[in-house]
Amino acid sequence: MCEQYLDLPITPVDTAFGLMAEYDADPHPSKVSLIAGAYRDENGSPWVLPSVQEAKARLKDDNHEYLGIAGSPAFVNLALLLTFGSKLTTKLNKNIASIQTVSGTGANHMVAVFLARHLRPARVFIPEPTWINHQTIWAQTGVPLEDYPYYEPQSRSVDLDGMLSLLEDKAEANxxxxxxxxxxNPTGVDLSRSQWAQVMELVLRKKLYVVFDSAYQGFATGDPDTDAWVIRYFTEELLFDSDSECPGLCVAQSFSKNFGLYGERVGAIHLVVPRHLSPQGALSELKTLARAEYSNPPRFGARIVETILANDELKRQWKRDLVTMSSRIKAMRRILCKQLEEQNTPGDWSHIESQIGMFSYTGLSAMMVARLRTQFHIYLLPSGRASICGLNVGNADYVASAIKQVFGEV
Ligand code: PLP
Structure with missing residues (x-):
């Protein structure tokens, strides 16, 4: 047996990407993919947003020069405005360090490296469950990871009590x-505004550092301002409405889903620093990290976003595109739920409709998920997470009756 080079073990492939390869290789004509976190239209095809198509037509960009290390200044300002809104952006004025990043993943990674080195937290609290990459990214920093309960399977809602009591017991300043x-992601359940207020009170009192992962702005409700509410609320409360020495907060922003620019890798970091401190050192450190990792972020996707957000007509079209995507997802939730109920599938399926965003935590067990794959060629994650984008009027019925059958068999 041949030894591994440098003794390196083979790490398992990412579950989602492994399943996608399996799905691609499956020749079955009725196969359905509910795996990927990427929007699909009613025909199951990738969708280029009309606002993006128009922006590309207007761009005629044959400029392939490097962007600066911090990215395009116009893009960064527009990303800031999209996140915080104009009133708060003006208020934040000189208390913010923002740079363009290599998508939301890059933003999360840079934030983790930056905070591990400079905030030096004793631990990082990650929701259980969460987007799988949060674990992978933070595990590389050496900061001890702690899960906090996020989801309560019985009620299929946020485990607010579990979350608050764990943070109350274990979290310390910084x-x-x-x-x-x-x-x-992956549960499709968000906190209500009154629940967010309780989390905010704890964060403020215990002087914790919040990282907002903002990967679906506009994708949840169709309105980017509504979806940024919690970021703006925390920023106002922590930075302006309290006398406590808050360590600051930051936002890791992705443009993959809300602009359909998955492969273009467009993102940003916004680091909000306490009012009595200057962000200049932090900004220069973020640039140093960027310089060492990739030197300059990609140009094309950022130019598309910039072209849309800087133009009133294109921005209006983009908002219509968000409504197209979010309402198709809502309609598919409704259809799947209705089909499951009409077919008398055991159990209560109303959560499929009440959850929000791209994903549904269906409640299907790993065994049922395996059955769906092997028997019906329907692919979803072993956790039972289904990407609702993979459903359309042509396959919802098939998926519902397959779910009913695995319920009867397992
Ligand atoms: N954060 C969350 C919660 C996500 O679900 C994703 C993608 O699925 C990302 C960040 C990163 O997305 P990207 O790197 O494609 O911008």
Whole structure:
């Protein structure tokens, strides 16, 4: 047997990407993929947003020069405005360090490296469950990871009591808490505004450092301002409405889903620093990290976003595109739920409709998920997470009756 080079073990492939390869290789004509976190239209095809198509037509960009290390200044300002809104952006004025990043993953990674080195938290609290990459990214920093309960399977809702009591017991000043701003991946359940207020009170009192992962702004409700509510609320409360020495907060922003620019890798970091401190050192450190990792972020996707957000007509079209995507997802939730109920599938399926965003935590067990794959060629994650984008009027019926059958068999 041949030894591994440098003694390196083979790490398992990412579950989602492994399943996608399996799906691609499956020749079955009725196969259905509910795996990927990427929007699909009613024909199951990738969708280029009309606003993006128009922006590309207007761009005629044959400029392939490097962007600066911090990215395009126009893009960064527009990303800031999209996140915080104009009133708060003006208020934040000189208390913010923002740079363009290599998508939401790059933003999460840079934030983790930056905070591990400079905030030096004793631990980072990650929701259980969460987007799988939060674990992978933070595990590389050496900061001890702690899960906090996010989801309560019985009630199929946020485990607010579990979350608050764990943070109350274990979190100390300067510890990092990862929060998803909206359309929680993978559960599809978000906190209500009154629940967010309780989390905010704890964060403020215990002087915790919040990282908002904002990967679905506009994708949840169709309105980017509504979906950024919690970020703006925390920023106002922590930075302006309290006398406590808050360590600051930051936002890791992705443009993959809300602009359909998955492969273009467009993102940003916004680091909000306490009012009595200057962000200049932090900004220069973020640039140093960027310089060492990739030197300059990609140009094309950022130019598309910039072209849309800087133009009133294109921005209006983009908002219509968000409504197209979010309402198709809502309609598919409704259809699947209705089909499951009409077919008298055992159990209560109303959560499929009440959850929000791209994903549904269906409640299917790993065994049922395996049955769906092997028997019906329907692919979803072993956790029972289904990407609702993979459903359309042509396959919802098939998926519902397959679910009913695995329920009867397992
Ligand atoms: N954060 C969350 C919660 C996500 O679900 C994703 C993608 O699925 C990302 C961040 C990163 O997305 P990207 O790197 O494609 O921008």
């Amino acid at each position: 510890d990092v808490v990862i929060l998803q701003a909206c359309a929680h």
